[in-house]
Amino acid sequence: MKKTVEFFFDYISPATYFAHFLLPAIAERTGAGIIYRPFLLGGVFKESGNSSPMTTPAKAAWMIKDLERLARRHQLPFKLNHHFPFNTVQLMRGACWLADHGDLKAYSDVMFRAIWEEGRNVADEEELKDILQGLAIDPLEFLEAVSNQDIKDKLRANTDEAVRRGAFGAPTLFVGDELFWGQDRLDQVEEELNR
Amino acid sequence: MKKTVEFFFDYISPATYFAHFLLPAIAERTGAGIIYRPFLLGGVFKESGNSSPMTTPAKAAWMIKDLERLARRHQLPFKLNHHFPFNTVQLMRGACWLADHGDLKAYSDVMFRAIWEEGRNVADEEELKDILQGLAIDPLEFLEAVSNQDIKDKLRANTDEAVRRGAFGAPTLFVGDELFWGQDRLDQVEEELNR
Numbered sequence: 001m002k003k004t005v006e007f008f009f010d011y012i013s014p015a016t017y018f019a020h021f022l023l024p025a026i027a028e029r030t031g032a033g034i035i036y037r038p039f040l041l042g043g044v045f046k047e048s049g050n051s052s053p054m055t056t057p058a059k060a061a062w063m064i065k066d067l068e069r070l071a072r073r074h075q076l077p078f079k080l081n082h083h084f085p086f087n088t089v090q091l092m093r094g095a096c097w098l099a100d101h102g103d104l105k106a107y108s109d110v111m112f113r114a115i116w117e118e119g120r121n122v123a124d125e126e127e128l129k130d131i132l133q134g135l136a137i138d139p140l141e142f143l144e145a146v147s148n149q150d151i152k153d154k155l156r157a158n159t160d161e162a163v164r165r166g167a168f169g170a171p172t173l174f175v176g177d178e179l180f181w182g183q184d185r186l187d188q189v190e191e192e193l194n195r
Numbered sequence: 196m197k198k199t200v201e202f203f204f205d206y207i208s209p210a211t212y213f214a215h216f217l218l219p220a221i222a223e224r225t226g227a228g229i230i231y232r233p234f235l236l237g238g239v240f241k242e243s244g245n246s247s248p249m250t251t252p253a254k255a256a257w258m259i260k261d262l263e264r265l266a267r268r269h270q271l272p273f274k275l276n277h278h279f280p281f282n283t284v285q286l287m288r289g290a291c292w293l294a295d296h297g298d299l300k301a302y303s304d305v306m307f308r309a310i311w312e313e314g315r316n317v318a319d320e321e322e323l324k325d326i327l328q329g330l331a332i333d334p335l336e337f338l339e340a341v342s343n344q345d346i347k348d349k350l351r352a353n354t355d356e357a358v359r360r361g362a363f364g365a366p367t368l369f370v371g372d373e374l375f376w377g378q379d380r381l382d383q384v385e386e387e388l389n390r
Binding site: 049058061065066069163166168169179181187188191 | 243244245251252253254256257260261264268358361362363364373374376379380382383386
């Protein structure tokens with residue numbers, strides 16, 4: 001049976017940007033499949049009692065330096081986004097919709113790049129429409145889908161499930177029941193997939 | 196001029212156990228010197244507004260698994276300490292004393308092992324005396340030294356300095372003004388020492 005890794009993500013998380021673009025090579029090396037699971041990081045923080053690293057000023061300052069060093073090390077064109085933080089609930093609902101009705105991986109690629117490479121304001125409806133059109137997604141169909149109660153419930157259910165299984169931040173990855181937190185634990189994910 | 200890395204540590208931190216035993220090989224590969232700087236993690240949390248990862252139950256549960264995986268990966272005989280958490284202020288004052296009057300590195304080796312390999316209760320005075328005697332340190336001289344105001348002030352000054360320079364957790368390492376947080380950023384420390 002093919003091994004799989006579940007990848008719980010929210011576009012708001014810069015660490016998750018790195019994990020998103022580093023994970024495919026690990027999947028390829030280990031022959032594992034990636035299951036993309038959108039969740040809402042704000043909900044995870046609230047339900048787990050954790051808080052954003054950005055709420056501690058010294059940690060936020062370190063994190064900015066750390067992200068720059070990660071970008072250099074992994075040779076990814078990461079840039080801080082001056083619109084951060086913003087609400088990603090609509091984007092994450094869109095991810096839930098596309099998981100069943102489109103190409104979620106391509107959508108994620110574009111969203112992570114728009115936010116963490118191009119510095120775009122994805123909370124702005126005109127910007128969002130422009131990005132969706134680049135993906136050949138009809139903005140009206142998208143906006144209708146993300147206001148659908150089933151889609152809202154799905155995002156909530158993913159978030160609740162992640163917290164129930166032990167999540168408290170992002171990215172959260174599972175290989176079976178083993179929880180891995182952070183882009184800096186992808187080496188452990190690979191080790192687990194090789195066991 | 197020889198490069199140096201400042202290593203701010205507190206024996207209470209299990210992540211710092213790993214950094215302590217992994218750092219010498221990095222110093223050797225890069226030709227850098229290690230400056231051992233005892234500080235008090237509780238003071239760092241308080242002054243920076245950060246809190247122990249152990250205060251978020253889901254994070255604490257992940258951390259226990261993570262430490263086991265780190266031990267396996269680095270082939271270090273790490274074990275959880277069932278007396279944790281305990282007050283390390285006396286141990287850290289002892290480290291400040293030994294920085295000028297003895298072999299701080301040897302003392303740190305023994306303290307990290309006593310706590311994070313042997314599961315000893317270092318907060319117990321009899322256990323502490325036993326450990327000190329193994330280091331050929333006179334317990335009475337030690338206890339007198341750590342009650343000295345100069346030593347107390349030195350620990351406080353180290354802690355204040357670390358926070359002023361941006362510390363919010365442990366281990367905290369500096370190469371010049373660049374702050375690195377966590378045993379999982381030793382690769383960045385090595386990269387910086389090689390720049």
